[in-house]
Amino acid sequence: MRKVDPRDVRIAELETQLRERDEVIARQRAEIEELRAQVRALKAEMEEMEELKARLGQSSRNSHKPPSSDGPGVKRGKSKRRGSRRPGGQPGHKHAQRELLPEEEVDEVVPLVPTRCERCGGQVSSGQQCPAAHRHQVWEVPEVKPYVKEYQLGHGWCGECGVWTRAPLPKGVPRGAFGPRLMALVGLLTGRLRMSKRLVREFLSSVLGMEVSLGGISKLEAALSAALQRPYEEALEYVREQLHVHADETSWRQALKKAWMWVLATLLVTAFAINPRRSGEAARALLGDNPVSFLVSDRWSGYDWTDVHLRQVCWAHPRRDFQGWADRQGEARAIGQRLLRQVRRLFHLHHQRERGELEQAHYRELMAGVEGRVDALLRQAQQCPDKKVAGMAKAMLRLRPALWNFVDVEGLEPTNNRAERALRPAVCMRKVSFGTHSARGSRFVERLLTVSTTLQQQGRDVLQFLTAAAQGRLDGTAPPSLLPSAMPLGP
Numbered sequence: 001m002r003k004v005d006p007r008d009v010r011i012a013e014l015e016t017q018l019r020e021r022d023e024v025i026a027r028q029r030a031e032i033e034e035l036r037a038q039v040r041a042l043k044a045e046m047e048e049m050e051e052l053k054a055r056l057g058q059s060s061r062n063s064h065k066p067p068s069s070d071g072p073g074v075k076r077g078k079s080k081r082r083g084s085r086r087p088g089g090q091p092g093h094k095h096a097q098r099e100l101l102p103e104e105e106v107d108e109v110v111p112l113v114p115t116r117c118e119r120c121g122g123q124v125s126s127g128q129q130c131p132a133a134h135r136h137q138v139w140e141v142p143e144v145k146p147y148v149k150e151y152q153l154g155h156g157w158c159g160e161c162g163v164w165t166r167a168p169l170p171k172g173v174p175r176g177a178f179g180p181r182l183m184a185l186v187g188l189l190t191g192r193l194r195m196s197k198r199l200v201r202e203f204l205s206s207v208l209g210m211e212v213s214l215g216g217i218s219k220l221e222a223a224l225s226a227a228l229q230r231p232y233e234e235a236l237e238y239v240r241e242q243l244h245v246h247a248d249e250t251s252w253r254q255a256l257k258k259a260w261m262w263v264l265a266t267l268l269v270t271a272f273a274i275n276p277r278r279s280g281e282a283a284r285a286l287l288g289d290n291p292v293s294f295l296v297s298d299r300w301s302g303y304d305w306t307d308v309h310l311r312q313v314c315w316a317h318p319r320r321d322f323q324g325w326a327d328r329q330g331e332a333r334a335i336g337q338r339l340l341r342q343v344r345r346l347f348h349l350h351h352q353r354e355r356g357e358l359e360q361a362h363y364r365e366l367m368a369g370v371e372g373r374v375d376a377l378l379r380q381a382q383q384c385p386d387k388k389v390a391g392m393a394k395a396m397l398r399l400r401p402a403l404w405n406f407v408d409v410e411g412l413e414p415t416n417n418r419a420e421r422a423l424r425p426a427v428c429m430r431k432v433s434f435g436t437h438s439a440r441g442s443r444f445v446e447r448l449l450t451v452s453t454t455l456q457q458q459g460r461d462v463l464q465f466l467t468a469a470a471q472g473r474l475d476g477t478a479p480p481s482l483l484p485s486a487m488p489l490g491p
Helices: 006-056 180-192 197-206 214-227 229-240 280-287 316-326 331-354 360-382 387-398 400-408 417-433 439-458 462-475
Strands: 155-158 163-166 244-254 257-265 270-275 294-297 311-313
Touching (some): 180 214, 180 439, 180 462, 197 214, 214 229, 214 439, 229 270, 244 280, 244 417, 244 439, 257 280, 270 439, 294 417, 316 331, 316 387, 331 360, 331 387, 387 400, 439 462
Parallel strands (some): 244 294, 294 311
Antiparallel strands (some): 244 257, 257 270
16 A cells, blocks of 8 residues: 655645635635625715705706796795885885876866865865865776777679679778787787787677687787788897897797797897707707807807807806705815805906996906906816716816806896896796697797887887787888887987
8 A cells, every 4th residue: 555645645735725715715806896896886876866865956046947846945045135124115115106197188177176174064165265176086997899990892883894893992901800909909918918819809808899719819810920020030130130149948839849939139129939949050040150249148059059259158057056066065065165156256246347336457357366266166176076067067168268258348248137037928928828839820929029028128019019010011011110220219
């Protein structure tokens, strides 16, 4: 029998131990990798939870959500009203009182003479030293009765043709049953005051004593829309040529499909347009291929085809984004808080400049400091571990020149409030009517909004303008213009 070498036994034992150690190491490595995978999953889950928490905390203060979506617990900021201040007019508030009409403009004067003393009941008499009568005027709506004008078209016999011929309607008389002022009133009620066709029909019946079908109201809208085509096109062309143009868009519905309501707002003229798409091509079609205006807008990429040096980004949007950063955790919170302080400084300086409290040179010098600090903070945010914050900071830095054009360009505003305010009636109309049912209805809405908003900016009468446009279409004459050159020079 072969003798076993103790060294071989020892070597076998060591090899066994090595195999067992390798198996332990392999198991440990597998466990470590499994634990690392769990850590990564938990980290991703925590990030997802943080993102969901941030979304739950979103409101109109720290995101681009509309104020109407805010819940009841959302704080809208500090109220300007003091806790001890009573509702209503405050001390020093100018008293609002209706001015008396001159006596020659009053429809009826009723003289009253007292017969008894209001104090003791004794008889009274009037004399030459009697004080002037106290004037008390009562305003009332007269009973409205439709004015119906009948045209009796007689017949005459033509000896050459051997037929009866009928007299034609005079020029300017509508072929239908309704006149231009009624057409304008319907347009005012549906296009400006946002009344539904059924409510307009009820108003015409109960207040004016006129029975008009829903189809008749729709035809009146179409006729008025056609009368407003030329003023609308002139207004749109005028807006494109202005130095400063504010643009914005909101969702709309046309024939139960998604569409968009666009607005281009200037100081004295505002134009609306409804387009099935929200895209750079749609923006280019509305603004023109080569805009020469400074465009004030939000940071939506559909405007990126414009020259960044001819664009002003609305600062209300970065301010909400910075508030969203400040509501997050970690490094983003500190950066957001510091950026909010700079935005407050920005608006404070701008308002001082508007009030004439800062000279332009000093204003630019102070704004340069704000600009430098904001740039540094955005570059810091670009390196933030929070990927969403880093991406937003990177996008802002790409549009950097468009953030500060308002500092050097006289009259250019740092916000897009002009366009956003102009869109509010359209948003209210959309919520009431749920949009339009056809392209014809969209043309009516965009033209009526253009006319009513522009005339309000210019202090002109909407009903009078609509009536003149409707009458001009019947007469075959040029409609009135929305351009500022057509504004009245005085009262």
